[in-house]
Amino acid sequence: MIPRPDTECLVEAALSLPLPAAARVLDLGTGTGAIALALASEQRDWQVIACDCVDEAVTLARSNARELGLSIEVLQSFWFSGLAPGKFNLIVSNPPYIANTDHHLREGDVRFEPSSALVSGVDGLDDIRQIVEQAPDWLELGGWLLMEHGFDQACGVRSLLERRGFVAVESRKDYGDRDRMTLGRWAGSSVPSIQQTGERHAQ
Numbered sequence: 189m190i191p192r193p194d195t196e197c198l199v200e201a202a203l204s205l206p207l208p209a210a211a212r213v214l215d216l217g218t219g220t221g222a223i224a225l226a227l228a229s230e231q232r233d234w235q236v237i238a239c240d241c242v243d244e245a246v247t248l249a250r251s252n253a254r255e256l257g258l259s260i261e262v263l264q265s266f267w268f269s270g271l272a273p274g275k276f277n278l279i280v281s282n283p284p285y286i287a288n289t290d291h292h293l294r295e296g297d298v299r300f301e302p303s304s305a306l307v308s309g310v311d312g313l314d315d316i317r318q319i320v321e322q323a324p325d326w327l328e329l330g331g332w333l334l335m336e337h338g339f340d341q342a343c344g345v346r347s348l349l350e351r352r353g354f355v356a357v358e359s360r361k362d363y364g365d366r367d368r369m370t371l372g373r374w375a376g377s378s379v380p381s382i383q384q385t386g387e388r389h390a391q
Contacts, residue, residue: 193363194336194364194368195222195223195282195336196226197360197361197368197369198280198282198334198336198368198369199227199230201369201371202223202278203227203230203231205334207234207278207332208277209233210233210235211234211276211277212234212276212278212328213234213235213236213276213277213279214238214239214276214278214280215227216267216280216319217239217281217282217283217284218238218245218249219240219248219249219282220249220252221248221249221250221260221262222252223238223280223282224236224237224249224260225249225253225258227280228259235261236260236261237260237262237263237271238260238261239263239265239270240262240264240265241264241266250262267315267319267322268322268323268326271326275326275331276326276327276328277327277328277330277332278332278333279319279323279326279327279331279332279333280333280335281334281335282335283315283316283319283336284312311344312337312338312341313341313344313348316335316345316348317348319333319335320345320348320349320352320354321352323352324352324374328374329374329376330373330375332371332373332374333349333354333371333372333374334369334370334371335370335371337368337370338368339362339366339367339368342359342367342370345359345370346358346359346372349370353375353376354372354373354374354375355373355375356371356373357370357371357372358371
């Protein structure tokens with residue numbers, strides 16, 4: 189769980205969105221809490237909730253929040269599964285997005301990170317698919333979903349968002365001028381979910 193400089197671009201993108209002054213924000217898979225804490229430090233009136241499924245990550249994020257004197261709520265949850273019912277103006281996430289066969293897993297500092305924080309299926313998009321699928325149930329009308337992803341995954345992530353019914357879908361660059369994050373706004377589209385579509389075809 190090593191925060192990287194390019195994740196600052198995710199924070200900058202979140203801060204650029206037209207959100208209410210007292211926005212409710214959810215950071216999925218918070219890890220060290222870096223994203224949630226950066227947002228809370230810039231927007232003191234936002235209600236920031238961070239979650240992670242790993243005990244140690246939850247403990248670490250809470251410790252970092254105390255040390256920095258920032259008020260965020262840190263919960264243990266596998267994506268949305270452990271959250272109390274509620275709606276958010278922004279859901280932000282830096283989820284696992286590396287394919288399980290990617291050679292980078294054996295190189296550099298990622299060798300020292302838990303695989304659960306990095307790997308997400310054969311194409312690296314399993315967790316992003318789950319987040320895109322479930323996020324509309326947790327977003328206010330007009331709320332935003334913003335996710336970091338691999339440099340070569342922008343097209344696939346945009347497609348997932350558009351198929352789910354998100355509008356204003358776009359990718360943004362990291363410091364290396366690579367498409368590293370994609371966002372979309374939930375407008376309450378009636379487009380069926382990926383899961384519902386699959387169930388209907390199976391009938």
